[in-house]
Amino acid sequence: MTEQQHSPQSEPHQFERGTDGPKVILVGVDGSDSSLRAAAYAGGLARRQRALLAVVYVQPVMAAGAALGVPVAETTDEIAEDLVKYIRDATERVKGIFEVRWEFHTFRGDPYNGLVKAADELKADAVVVGASEQAGHRIIGSVAIRLVKAGRWPVTVVP
Template sequence: MEGFEYGNDGPSLILAAVDGSVTSLRAGAYAAGLARRQRSELVVITVTTTPALSAMAADAVTVLTQSAQELGQELQQWAKQEMHRLELQARFVLVHGDPYLEIVRCADELRADAVVVGASTKAGHRLVGSLAGRLVKAGKWPVTVVP
């Protein structure tokens, strides 16, 4: 089975998506525990985005993109401190773009064996579909959705 080592029944690389929401922080904690128990490599990805409404004003795009980047850096710094506190090693990826596309790209590039994300708390996602739902439907890797 590709990606799994002989004598190891778990994933060798886990990709955890963390965006600062409560459910994504739970997902990060779950992924860290899983990585520790399975002796897996852990990669934490944060995808910053610019709200669609910002396209109406060119200056707003710049300001919002910079703000999103700063928040993403702060979140990743916090995550690094948590990993250090837990005595765990992790790689950190910070990108800007569409969360679904960037998580898929990163998981494919890293040949992730598992993806861990937080469940969406937005009511509209029941109708349109959430990030987690889209990742599950992609069917490329096992996806754990943490409530």
């Protein structure tokens, strides 16, 4: 039995995601303390890896609230605007010390499916989320656990 040797020159170049470190690190934010800690952690990763930090807010779609005349879209738009302002302020405070390329994106839907869609569309190499602060998630499973179980990206859960 002979052993075949493969050299990089003998095989055509193929794109392989993640070979040179992450190019896009996605972080889910919702304004909670854990999501803001996750954003800070992801920002450090993006800075060290020279990756793009994709900050994603998933605007919940609450059909029941909309049916009752509650201005759900306006409220979630305000949250998104507040998050962008918070991120811009934080970026300004560290300007010249830490430089991070970042983009802010909003998606609509439930948090899990919104983050999955965002990670797919933005071609994320890694996903960072904050640990759930809701006690009920220990029973039914948090967004973080569902993302890990999906097994499509490396997922970091920040406490």
